[in-house]
Amino acid sequence: MKNKFGFNIIFALIxxxxxxxxxxDIDFENLxxxxxxxxxxxxxxFIFAIYFLFKKKQPKE
Known part of the structure; x- marks a missing residue:
């Protein structure tokens, strides 16, 4: 079985x-x-959206 990475467009849009x-909003000079x-x-x-964006799909049994 392959480990498939899922790409969810909804989380990409978020x-x-x-x-x-x-x-x-980040001031890079003064951090x-x-x-x-x-x-x-x-x-x-943003962190949760990126996590769910590239989360591995679970194999269906």
């Missing part, structure tokens, strides 16, 4: 705009966040 918002509370929620959501 991760893309959240990633863009994070890039826009600070513009809106810390909101950006922490964005980071957590």
């Amino acid at each position: 991760a893309f705009p959240i990633g863009l918002a994070l890039i826009k 600070t966040l513009k809106k810390p509370a909101l950006d922490i929620i964005y980071i957590i959501t």
Whole structure:
């Protein structure tokens, strides 16, 4: 049996705009966040979206 990686387009559509918002809100010179509370929620959501985006599919028995 092959280990298949699943690619879920729904999680890609979630991760893309959240990633863009994070890039826009991070100040790379000072390594600070513009809106810390909101950006922490964005980071957590982005990590979960990327995890579920590339999660391995379970083999059906």
